[in-house]
Amino acid sequence: MATFVVTGSASGMGAASAARLAAEGHTVIGVDLRDAQVIADLGTLEGRAAAAEEILGLSGGTLDGVAAIAGVGPNLPSAAAVMSINYFGTVALLEALRPALAASGAGRAVVIGSNSASTVPLVDDGLVDLALAGNEEGAREHADAAQAAMPAEITAIVPSIGAYASSKLAIARWVRRTAVTPEWARQGVLLNAIAPGAVLTPLMLGSTGREEDLDADGFPTPMPLGIFGRPEDIAFWVHQFLKPEARYTTGAVLYVDGGTDAAMRPDAQ
Template structure:
């Protein structure tokens, strides 16, 4: 059995992932703002450093997998916080734990992106680029400035929708770029992402409210139903399994077909010369 760290373990998809791994007989180190083995705020540099230190202490320096699930939604009033938690949090955590993963015979990492990265037409390319450059201070400042310039009817519905979609897109791009570097790939540490759609969690309900109807939802729901945290936890578990030895740099949509319905010909895209 292995030892895994799961962020966002106190609720939603993180709690479901931690529960599934525990049921499978693994040791789980939960990380969250409350009700967790490691209490840390991944939206701050200090919180990330503390989380890495405590996880390394708990696992003895060798870690079999990390599920970076923690995140905040588009209903968050401060767009800068969204950027810090959703992008810089998982990136710093995984970079800090990479060597511990490399010491395992089958180090695995999976992060939670979102289908909003490809289905919300409010991605801020400049913000994505700042995230990928690792410039958190500038990214936070830009996110707040862009939020202030957003039409009031948009921010009234989802105050940080652009920062949310942009941070999740940046995270997916980071996974693709990072997974194939020698420091990860040749060390046997596999890195993938899951892009959930409309999954009923406290985070989603804070953005949409309790009155949910798949037939009148703001994005297509081809299956006619919303996802459950357990639907994401299943794939988290699969990506973390030692047997998942030939998959890295992948972005798996677990969204009931929403992205396929909205962008049926977008993937795969042909390489051009």
Template sequence: MGTFVVTGSASGMGAATAGRLQDEGHTVIDVDLHEAGIQADLSTPQGRADALTGIKAATGGRLDGVAAVAGLGAHLDDPARVLAVNYFAPVALLEGLRRELAVSGAGRVVVISSNSASTVPLIDEELVRIVLSGDEKAALERAGGRHIQLPDEITESAPSITAYASSKLALSLWVRRTTVTEDWARAGILLNAVAPGAVLTPLMRASTGRDAEPDPDNFPTPMPLGHFGDPEDIAFWAHQFLRPEARFTTGSVLYVDGGTDAAMRPEGYPSPMTVAPA
């Protein structure tokens, strides 16, 4: 049996993922703001450092995998904090745990992105560029400046939608860029992402402002299957990426969104590679 870290373990997709691993007999190091073995505020560098200290002490120097699930929603009126938790936290934790993941020779990592990275037309491309440069201070300042003008109805329900969608795009790009580098690929550490759509979690309910189950046929984005996802639908695929058998899969961004991205961008993915004219 292995040892795995799950962030955002107290509820939703994180709790479901931790449960699957525990049911298999694995040791789960659970990390969350509350109700977890390691309690830390991942929105701050100090909180991430505290989390890393606790995780490293619990691993014994060897780690089989990480499910970086913790995230904040677009409904929060603090875009800088949303960006910090959704991007800088998982990247800092994963970079800080690379050595422990390498010890096993077959480390597995899955992060939770979102189909918002490709279905929300409110991405701040300059923010994504700054985020990927690693300048957290500049990125948080940019996010707080709200450089993308939002319609009033979106401002009221999802004031941090630009920071949210931009953070998820940046995280997917970080996975794609990082997983093929020698430090990760040749150490046997595989990085993949799951991009959920409308999944009935506490975060989604808060983001949509609906306590009762929303109507899939009257939802802002298409729901081709006619129903929403459950946390277990995401946990299933997160668990697959963490299995030893997933040995030839790295750099993938798997959409688990009931067909929303396919309905909105039927020709958007895969996209052909183009060659610049000579």
């Protein structure tokens, strides 16, 4: 049986992924702000360092896979915090755990991005560049300034939508750039991303309202399948990417969004 790390394991997609892996008998080290084996705030430098140290201690320095799922949505008031949690927390933890993934001989990492990286027109290229340059302080300042300059009609509904979409585009680009470097690819550590669409989790319902009031056909983005995703729909693909048999895919961004991205960008390939 294998040993996996799942961040964001206390809720939504992370909880569903942890449950799926545990049901197969694997050891799952959950990481979250609460209700997890490793309690840590991945939005802070100290939290990331402490989480990595504890995970390496619990795993003995060898990991079969990491599912980096912890994250926040566009309704978080602080745009700076969105960048720190969704981008910098994810990158820092994966970089710290890469040697443990390499030690297994067939390490797998999967990251949760979002289809908002390509479907939300408020992506901030300057913010994406700051993130990819590893400039957390600069990104935090830029995110807050951009948020302050955004029309109040938008920020009243989704205060951090620009930072959110930018954090998810940055993480998808980081995955594609990083997966092909020798430190990952030639160590047998595969790194992929999933870009979910609207999935019924506490995060999404916190910004859109009750599940019974939601109508896929009335959603702001096209929903070709006419349904919302469930956490298990994402957990299914998380599981596939973590399998040793998934040996020839790295640097991929898989849209699991009921067809939204294809409907909005049919010719993107």
